[in-house]
Amino acid sequence: MPVRRNFKILDLFAGPGGLDVAAHFLGVPSMGIEWDRNACLTRYEAGLDTIHGDVSKVRKERFSEIPEEYNVLAGGPPCQSFSVAGKGRGRAQFDDLRELMKLMEALVDDHENPEIDKKLAKLDPRAALVLEPLRWLLTRNAVHGKPYDAIILEQVPTALPVWHEYKEILRSLPGELAYECAEPHVLRTERYGVPQTRQRAIFVARRKNADFSGEPTLPKGVHRSFDxxxxxxxxxxxxxxxxxxxxxxxxxxxxxxxxxxxxxxxxxxxxxxxxxxxxxxxxxxxxxxxxxxxxxxxxxxxxxxxxxxxxxxxxxxxxxxxxxxxxxxxxxxxxxxxxxxxxxYPWAGNDQSQQVGNAVPPVFAMHVLSSALGIPLPDDPIESALKWEPAGTERASELRARGCGNAHACTDRCPPQDDVKKK
Known part of the structure; x- marks a missing residue:
């Protein structure tokens, strides 16, 4: 498979940087959107390009700030609504899931229909965020007339039905907007060198006319599973x-x-x-x-x-x-x-345990990105990801000035602290 080096990744729910760290070790530039200020502090210290904002608000009000060359869309929407470890409202009440899938079809018909937001407001707001990758795709189509070359999504296993709906919708888009999609699947991270038993539902799609070679696939495990x-x-x-x-x-x-x-x-x-x-x-x-x-x-x-x-x-x-x-x-x-x-890795801010727990494992993400984009893995992904080069004070301040609007503090364009705590 020929290697393409012109990828730039936009991560909608970037957290402290799991996917960005993976992209870095694969040599792919990335930018993350993250609402939690503590995770943003970690990202700045790590030297990761960041917009401190709410994903839906950035889409509505600041979409023009995202350069068009960011041609790969990635995201791990907040999973508390579906998580077995959490209260599991989305897991226990499948009405939310069914309603979400209906609204996905409505978005394709008219992504600016105000009635969709009214219906989403009645659901768990975190569950509604699962639709944001589709809304970003449709907005990019409307603004630039060209969709993302690839889309990579991850969630807890109970969100797998949503990824199947994504597959059907993206495959049925008209003409040059259509995607080829790998069959969504739940992957076990210990198969990819992660010293932890963790399962994630993965979705990968490639735009049909984006000059890829072969069909999109999910990565094959290189380690045995733990029982x-x-x-x-x-x-x-x-x-x-x-x-x-x-x-x-x-x-x-x-x-x-x-x-x-x-x-x-x-x-x-x-x-x-x-x-x-x-x-x-x-x-x-x-x-x-x-x-x-x-x-x-x-x-x-x-x-x-x-x-x-x-x-x-x-x-x-x-x-x-x-x-x-x-x-x-x-x-x-x-x-x-x-x-x-x-x-x-330079963990910063408060709630660092939550930051760690919310992140996608970087070595696992390297395998997913490599398979999705046709980029070769390092000879030893684990060895390649052992050490990080922190940003330093000047670079961290520069990143915060761009991400928050001020080199030393959040500004009015950042999510209010009360909103952060609610999520």
């Missing part, structure tokens, strides 16, 4: 040599999954510890923050020689046991390593 059911009763006590518990899925790759211990060991030279905190020993056990089998008191445990539980915004509350005793909690950089962020 948490087989590990449940053995995580605390099984010797290391017995901890090779693999899922029997035939799509699994040839290499073993990566463990928490291995990830921390490799990242060690780039990790720093404050306030007298010392690195974790080789052998430790993590207690899950969530109950199992419907019993909130029944918490799963995993050895350090297993992948981590899914990293969520509560990762800093995970109890870490050493020799059966409460040792300490994970540091933010350690949690970031389980997400495959570089060990020295």
């Amino acid at each position: 948490p059911r087989a590990a449940y009763d053995r995580a605390a006590d099984a010797p290391v040599e017995e901890q090779t518990l693999f899922d029997t899925d035939p799509d699994s790759g040839p290499a073993s999954w990566r463990s928490m211990h291995d990830a921390l060991k490799v990242a060690g030279p780039h990790l720093s510890y404050a306030n007298g905190t010392k690195p974790l020993p080789d052998n430790f056990v993590v207690v899950s923050n969530y109950g199992s089998g419907g019993d909130p008191k029944k918490r799963g445990r995993r050895s350090s020689h297993f992948p981590a539980f899914t990293v969520t915004g509560k990762v800093s509350r995970n109890v870490v046991l050493v020799n059966g005793e409460d040792h300490r909690r994970f540091t933010i950089p350690e949690a970031g390593v389980f997400q495959t962020f570089p060990g020295n």
